[in-house]
Amino acid sequence: MTAALPSVSVVIPCLNDAAALDACLFSLAAQSVPPLEIVVVDNNSTDSSAAVARRHGARVVFEAEPGIPAAAAAGYDAAAAEIIARCDADCLLPADWVQRIAESFAADPDLGALSGPGAFYGFPRPVSAALSVLYLGAYYLAMASALAHLPLFGSNLALRRSAWEKVRSEVHRHDPEMHDDVCLSLHLGQRSTCRFDRTLVVGMAPRALIGAANVIRRFRRAFHTLWAHWPGEAPWVRWPRRFAAGDYERREEPPTANTCG
Numbered sequence: 001m002t003a004a005l006p007s008v009s010v011v012i013p014c015l016n017d018a019a020a021l022d023a024c025l026f027s028l029a030a031q032s033v034p035p036l037e038i039v040v041v042d043n044n045s046t047d048s049s050a051a052v053a054r055r056h057g058a059r060v061v062f063e064a065e066p067g068i069p070a071a072a073a074a075g076y077d078a079a080a081a082e083i084i085a086r087c088d089a090d091c092l093l094p095a096d097w098v099q100r101i102a103e104s105f106a107a108d109p110d111l112g113a114l115s116g117p118g119a120f121y122g123f124p125r126p127v128s129a130a131l132s133v134l135y136l137g138a139y140y141l142a143m144a145s146a147l148a149h150l151p152l153f154g155s156n157l158a159l160r161r162s163a164w165e166k167v168r169s170e171v172h173r174h175d176p177e178m179h180d181d182v183c184l185s186l187h188l189g190q191r192s193t194c195r196f197d198r199t200l201v202v203g204m205a206p207r208a209l210i211g212a213a214n215v216i217r218r219f220r221r222a223f224h225t226l227w228a229h230w231p232g233e234a235p236w237v238r239w240p241r242r243f244a245a246g247d248y249e250r251r252e253e254p255p256t257a258n259t260c261g
Helices: 018-029 049-055 068-078 097-107 125-147 161-167 180-188 212-229 235-244
Strands: 008-014 037-042 059-062 083-086 111-115 118-120 157-160 193-196 202-204
Touching (some): 037 049, 083 161, 097 157, 125 180
Parallel strands (some): 118 202
């Protein structure tokens, strides 16, 4: 007998992104297994983002404090389901995204968090594939070295409510310069079983590649996030801790599974 799938809330932080949000919500409307709810966190938008969200039947949560960390955390706090999935307003989700997330958590009661990669849309397929591998490959390599495991990726992650409750008072939700997904990885990655599924791919806008200032800002925030957690969570602390954990071998899947934790 197949186990019942857990309920899933989808959280989308949003700031002045009405057109992209509209496309994202259309992709969520086409899911093979619909989420229990969609929570759009309006982070002081001055455009029609909130109206677009309501038109699609999403629940709008207003977060006045600026920054993705505050908006994402407000969404996680507000989510009603057992599993909290997160994407960005400019993501396009495959039709089985919610279903695969729910099935992954149903199959492994110990799973605390799940993440997957993204693929840039708006380019010819070979160009998109090359850019996605270069951008995300560099990100995963750098962050895995710093974290001692693969990071959660904010455009494509899900976590069990109980995992969020472990760290909700610890994450740096009041620092707008934080990479909230890296911060979440630092607090959660060695305390819960996390898995990276390379086949769970979402479409993402190529904004990260547009403009030198944008690229520099992302790198600056990455270093800021890591330094804010040092020295207690520095690589030379996390790597020995990873291999010293008594249950490491039990929790680690074969390398091809790209498990973090």
